[in-house]
Amino acid sequence: MPVSPLLTRRLLGTTALATAVATRVHAQTLETQTAAAPPPPFPGNIDMQLDVNGRQYQLSFDPRTTLLDALRDHIGLTGTKKGCDHGQCGACTVLVNGVRMNSCLSLAASRDGDKVVTIEGLADDGKLHPMQTSFVHADAFQCGFCTPGQICSAIGMAAELKRGVPSAVTVDFAAQPTASIEEVRERMSGNICRCAAYPNIVAAIISATQGTPK
Amino acid sequence: MKAFTYERATAIDAAVAAGRNPGARFIAGGTNLLDLMKVEVEKPAHLVDISRLPLRGIAETPDGGLAIGALVSNTELAAHPKVRERYPMLARAVVNGASAQLRNQATTGGNLLQRTRCPYFYDVSKPCNKRMPNSGCSALQGVNRMTAVLGGSDACIAAHPSDMAVAMMALDATIETKGGNKDGRRLPVADLYRLPAETPQHETNLEDGELIVSVTLPPPPTGRQTYRKVRDRASYAFALVSVAAILDVDGDRKVRSARLALGGVGTMPWRAHDAENGMAGAEADGKTFATAGAVAVAGAQGRGGNDFKIPLAKRTVARTFADLAAPPSKD
Secondary structure, three states: OOOHHHHHHHHHHHHHHOOOEEEOOOOOHHHHHHHHHHOOOOOOOOEEEEEOEEEEEEEEEEEOOEHHHHHHHHHOOOOOOOOOOOOOOOOEEEEEEOOEEEHOEEEHHOOOOOOOHHHOOOOOOOEEHHHHHHHHOOOOOOOOOOHHHHHHHHHHHHHHHHHOOOOOOOOOOOOOOOOOOOHHHHOOOEEEEEEEEHHHHHHHHHHHHOOOOO | OOOOOEEOOOHHHHHHHOOOOEEEEEEEEOOHHHHHHHHHOOOOEEEEEEEOOOOHHHHOOOOEEEEEOOOOOHHHHHHHHHHHHHOOOHHHHHHHOHHHHHHHHHEEEHHHHOOOHHHHHHHHOOEEEOOOOOOOOOOOOOOOOOOOOOOOOOOOOOOOOOOHHHHHHHHHOEEEEEEEOOOEEEEHHHEEEOOOOOOOOEEEEOOOEEEEEEEEEEOOOOEEEEEEEEHHHHHHOOOEEEEEEEEEEOOOOOEEEEEEEEEOOOOEEEOOOHHHHHHHEEHHHHHHHHHHHHHHOOOOOOOOOOOHHHHHHHHHHHHHHHHHHHOOOOO
16 A cells, blocks of 8 residues: 655654654555554543645644644644744744634644645645745745745735735725735734845735736 | 643533633633743643634624624734724724734734733743742843833833733723623723732733623724834834824814823723823814823833833824824825
8 A cells, every 4th residue: 555755754753753643534544554553642632633735634632732733743744834933933824724824823723624724735736836936936035944934924915915904004994905015014024034035025925916816 | 831631612601611620721812822831921721712612703783883702813803894994093903913924813802811021921930920929020120121111010010012902992892701700791991901019910800711702892982093003113013102092173173082092101001091181172283292192101100121111102192193183184
């Protein structure tokens, strides 16, 4: 039975260490999971389901686990980064039910049944999301550590703009806000880039937001 | 983070019952509580997750006000057409707080109950009367630039951090609760908060297990309203000083009525009734507005690092009222 690279490289290593058991719901992986004989869950563990990038995960873990740790350590999706772990840097930004959030400040248990999209889930069958393409074209990063959070945040931001959510620099609350430099800078202030690639990040977002059909 | 047990409440009654367990805390957005749990300032034995309760609605009340469910996110509150149109001060206060990601998670009820960001409250190696009663206040003689100049005591000068609550104070909002000894009640948001005095660990008048379920805004007062925040950087920073102001000027350019609340300067969101009363009937001019600023901070006590907040608050009040008195332009 073929085993997904995800399950072998990431997940089994994690379960051997211990606090958690993650099981893909597909029949074939359930069999693999049984064969690997994971340690029994600790008493007090909670069971939950998460839809991450369109895949269903059945998870069981310590209630202290944040969504960020669930994604990185239990599911094995390490594209989402842990920067400050206190909601200040935005590196952990993911989309939860289409809305951008700091995954470090959300208990995974609270997200039971939710749909989460991470940087790994943005490309469509190998074709980059327009926001990803725009970041590449605008050279909107240097070291890249903040980039997954920046891109997820930018996609969430574009949806907020489209819905007319105001920001601190929106002058007229009755008007539809636009992706101006001032608006993008304000709306992206929850994502820190210590390389200070901000000018190109703003340019990438404006380009992608204006280029995306509304 | 200390271990805890977790349950998700599916009904308000069940949440209230679960909230009566010893060591239980409600969690909704979690942006503040979880952060404090990570640094072990908060160590709840049991978490009652209320985030799925049906408290996400915003509805008009019969008298023309607005009832806001406690779980309405900060984003949805600021984006709501009725809030933007009729309570622009509130929408502006909300979008001036935190980051967009945090506003998507944080709730209306949670925002009212958020804890101070005084660094000594967060630092478990330092004395702090709020975190550990009778251990002392490190801020009095320490780094106190961000602390309060109004409402403090020798036990605590921690500033209340909320922007939203400042607008709620100016708008005379009322909260509705479930649980507690009376099994639910209504109280003005002004009565939610307590001054630190000798017991800074008690920040609100809520009882153990009492749950905020909604916040009601009365019909908007007449006049123009806004929220101005002064901070160290242009975005995503706590207030040094913030001002929620409403000004109604009559045809003779006299003040018909005014409301004023301040953030960043008080140990609780600070309503300045004396300043408001002094403005009624006065000329809507710079002198009146400067006097209002002075009256608002009468009795303020600086502690060294935060002395600058007193003149800054005066000037911010005067400037904000002056803007409101100017002929309408863009807002």
